Amino acid sequence: MTTLLALDTSTEACSVALLYNNEITHFDELAQRTHTQRILPLIDQLLAQSAIQLNQVDALVFGRGPGSFTGVRVGAGIAQGLAFGADLPVIPISNLTAMAQAAYEQYQATNVLAAIDARMNEVYFSQLTQVQSEKGFSVWQADIAEVVIKPEQLVMNLADDLSSAYKVGTGWQAYPQLAEISAITTEILLPSARYMLPLALPLWQQQAFIRAEQIEPVYLRNEVTWQKLPGRES
DSSP states (O other), X not given: OOOEEEEEOSSSEEEEEEEETTEEEEEEEEOTTOHHHHHHHHHHHHHHHTTOOGXXXXXXXXXXXXXXXXXXXXXXXXXXXXXXXXXXXXXXEOHHHHHHHHHHHHHOOSEEEEEEEOSTTOEEEEEEEEEEOTTSSXXXXXXXXXXEEOHHHHHHHSOSOOTTOEEESTHHHHOGGGGGSOOEEOSOOSOOGGGTHHHHHHHHHTTOOBOGGGOOOOOOOSOOOOOOOTTOXX
16 A cells, blocks of 8 residues: 655645555644744654654655745755655645645535735636546646736636636635635635645556655746845845
């Protein structure tokens, strides 16, 4: 049986999940600015609860973004360190797709509008539809590929009738102008590692994984600049 360990720190949520003996166990908590202190203890706790070691895991799954710059970077760094240390293959999963998977499992949604607040009057967005792959299992197809976009532009670019689609993510609450988009509201605001496991399992079975040195976080913003605050030296 396949054993997969997933972690995500891409937003203010911090989560870990384990697929072991065909069961998923997980821990989720809000840990804004404390991801680096919380993620490894959560992993240790999860593995100890199932009485297994990291080197018994078949592959490591991680939320590769989009999300906050720091959160995505922390998740990628932790995943890379663990994968190097235990010689594990890695399966990167989109945080937006993970929220779509949550909507499917909780609401049976197959058409999902995922929007995470990206700050600076922008959201990370993707429209995802569940379809059947040629091999007979369900996959998420991006009808609108992941993009960072202003709410006003998103309203203009989306189709008029989205009454059967489901909204997930913090973006919908962050920007009132998005209320113009008529779709079904859910309580899914943040990604969770537990919903990355069903997405990762078929990828593992197809050997669609990467090596630790190939990990690339997804920020969506092409340029990330660091600016010194007035009066600060660093």
